[in-house]
Amino acid sequence: MASNYNKWIEIDLDIVRSNLQIVRSKLAEEVRLIAVVKADAYGHGAPAVAQVLYQEGVDFFAVSYLDEALRLRQAGLKASIMLFCPLICREDMMEAIENNLVISITSPEEASLLREAAARLNKMVRVHLKVETGLGRFGLTAEEALEVCRSLSENSCIYLEGIYTHMAHAVNRKYTEKQFSRFQQVIRRLEKEGFSLPVKHCANSAVFLLYPHMHLNAVRIGTLLSGQHPLLGDFNSHLSLKDPYKFKARVISVRTKEKGSYLGYFRTYRLKKESKVAVIPVGFVDGLALEIANPPLNWIDFLKMQIKRFLAYLDVPGFNLQVKINGSLYPVRGKVFMQMALVELPLEADVKAGDEVEIPVRKTLARPDVPRLYIREGEAGKLDFANKVTYLVEEG
Numbered sequence: 001m002a003s004n005y006n007k008w009i010e011i012d013l014d015i016v017r018s019n020l021q022i023v024r025s026k027l028a029e030e031v032r033l034i035a036v037v038k039a040d041a042y043g044h045g046a047p048a049v050a051q052v053l054y055q056e057g058v059d060f061f062a063v064s065y066l067d068e069a070l071r072l073r074q075a076g077l078k079a080s081i082m083l084f085c086p087l088i089c090r091e092d093m094m095e096a097i098e099n100n101l102v103i104s105i106t107s108p109e110e111a112s113l114l115r116e117a118a119a120r121l122n123k124m125v126r127v128h129l130k131v132e133t134g135l136g137r138f139g140l141t142a143e144e145a146l147e148v149c150r151s152l153s154e155n156s157c158i159y160l161e162g163i164y165t166h167m168a169h170a171v172n173r174k175y176t177e178k179q180f181s182r183f184q185q186v187i188r189r190l191e192k193e194g195f196s197l198p199v200k201h202c203a204n205s206a207v208f209l210l211y212p213h214m215h216l217n218a219v220r221i222g223t224l225l226s227g228q229h230p231l232l233g234d235f236n237s238h239l240s241l242k243d244p245y246k247f248k249a250r251v252i253s254v255r256t257k258e259k260g261s262y263l264g265y266f267r268t269y270r271l272k273k274e275s276k277v278a279v280i281p282v283g284f285v286d287g288l289a290l291e292i293a294n295p296p297l298n299w300i301d302f303l304k305m306q307i308k309r310f311l312a313y314l315d316v317p318g319f320n321l322q323v324k325i326n327g328s329l330y331p332v333r334g335k336v337f338m339q340m341a342l343v344e345l346p347l348e349a350d351v352k353a354g355d356e357v358e359i360p361v362r363k364t365l366a367r368p369d370v371p372r373l374y375i376r377e378g379e380a381g382k383l384d385f386a387n388k389v390t391y392l393v394e395e396g
Helices: 013-024 038-043 046-055 066-074 090-098 108-121 142-152 173-192 205-210 299-313
Strands: 007-012 032-036 060-063 080-083 103-105 125-130 158-164 199-203 218-221 245-250 253-257 275-280 322-325 328-333 341-345 356-359 372-376 379-382
Touching (some): 013 032, 013 046, 013 372, 038 046, 046 066, 060 066, 066 080, 066 090, 080 103, 090 103, 090 108, 103 108, 108 125, 108 142, 108 158, 142 158, 142 173, 158 173, 158 218, 173 205, 199 205, 205 218, 275 356, 322 341
Parallel strands (some): 060 080, 103 125, 125 158
Antiparallel strands (some): 007 245, 275 341, 322 328, 328 341
16 A cells, blocks of 8 residues: 555554444344444544444444544534543533533532533533443442432433443453343332433443343444454454554665674664664654553463563564564564664565565554554545545555
8 A cells, every 4th residue: 555654554444344244243223333432443543433434324432531522523423422431520511512422420420510511501411321330430329320310300401311331341251240230220220210211231342242131222332343352251252353453664774784783772682693674663652562561360361471471582473573574574673762663684585665564553552643544445545634534545
């Protein structure tokens, strides 16, 4: 794919569309799909991904924060957009209402803030109640949910549209079923008091795959649309998804180095034979060689992490950091620089400055200012600086 950039990210929107169709094939007709495009659609670019999903009939989206939703509105998305996270000040609550966002209420205090803002604006607002069932983040207790329903139902501008919860450990069936039972109990309690919220959802991508009976009448799907299965779990319903994302760059230098030459800061790697060394314009500032530093789940997870690091230290193929040039994999050598990295090539490798390199940069760690090229039917386009989605076919 031709590009005028030294580094860029390619997103194949036809693959996004295909992933959506595969997910939909597993849903009952009455179950609504809420497309989660938080964190810039998991690094793919929320405006472009949301546009192609909207064109395919998705009419309900979800993000974590207000600024994410406003960016989608500024890009022209007319569909429903739900906020997962609390709004804690009057100005944000009013801005959310003015932009026709679906608001999550996670505490009685937010409900009071919503009532005040809705009264000031005299504008209809849709609300989903977030119930805490075991994730430990935020959400309403059963008593608080009843209190909030009573207080919000008094305002004719507030529509109690939905209720949801978030599962903490989908691969643990016992705990997940316990959370689901708690959620169902809250729903029954509210219905007994005369409050029936029509949209009910608790399934994210992992729950969607593992527990069809928890689909209810809406599911929240994010990682599956981006071509990835959830990280943990033995999923019998493994879907034939593809990854639409590729981080690419161009080789900016190739030099032949003698056996015994040191590479990089602190001389952490020494060539075992005469080799070519390519320089690529991607470093840890771009997300290369960075990892998410969450603690291990248990001692087995800890042991796996240490084994992987040890095998990478031994330079075992498949565990060391590699890039792809002209269809072949080559190892990154030495410490990754802030803005560059070194790649060892055999002497016979036909690699020159300007050749494309595919680089394993984690999607959500890539810099947001790296240009995105969006592929449709094999043709490349890009996202303009106003965050409005355009598809500009490049020449050449």
